[in-house]
Amino acid sequence: MIKAKYGLEDDYFKNLRATVKNPLDEAKKQKVILDYKIFFGEAASPHDYNVMILLEFQNMTAFDHLREKLDPILVKAAGSVDQQTQIQIKRLDLREVLGEKITREITLK
Numbered sequence: 001m002i003k004a005k006y007g008l009e010d011d012y013f014k015n016l017r018a019t020v021k022n023p024l025d026e027a028k029k030q031k032v033i034l035d036y037k038i039f040f041g042e043a044a045s046p047h048d049y050n051v052m053i054l055l056e057f058q059n060m061t062a063f064d065h066l067r068e069k070l071d072p073i074l075v076k077a078a079g080s081v082d083q084q085t086q087i088q089i090k091r092l093d094l095r096e097v098l099g100e101k102i103t104r105e106i107t108l109k
Contacts, residue, residue, distance in 0.1 A: 001049035003096045009040070012051070012094040019087050023070075023077040024055075032069045034058055049098045063102075 004012040016038065024036045039052040057063065 001098045001100065002051040002053065003043065003049050003098055004040075004051050005094055005096070008094045009050075012091070013040075015091060015094060019077075020053075023073050026073045026077065027070060030069075030073065032062075032066070032073070047098075051095070
């Protein structure tokens with residue numbers, strides 16, 4: 001859950017397109033994730049998010065050794081861990097990360 005800074009939303013989405021889209025597409029292709037979605041809307045309060053990046057996994061066991069599966073994809077797409085850190089630092093000018101959650105979809109029967 002992310003709060004893109006006011007007036008910089010387009011810049012943030014350009015940054016995501018340039019740095020996140022290809023790795024997530026590759027993770028999906030390799031079945032590390034089932035799908036991903038990016039949601040954008042109005043924040044309900046000054047402390048609320050306006051961007052949500054949703055990653056869908058097959059099940060909870062998909063989190064086992066997730067970094068080992070994702071790191072090669074990220075290194076190939078964005079470079080070394082140091083290079084990835086520099087990308088994250090640049091994003092600080094565009095957004096604030098408010099948190100993350102693991103949730104499960106339920107079906108009422």
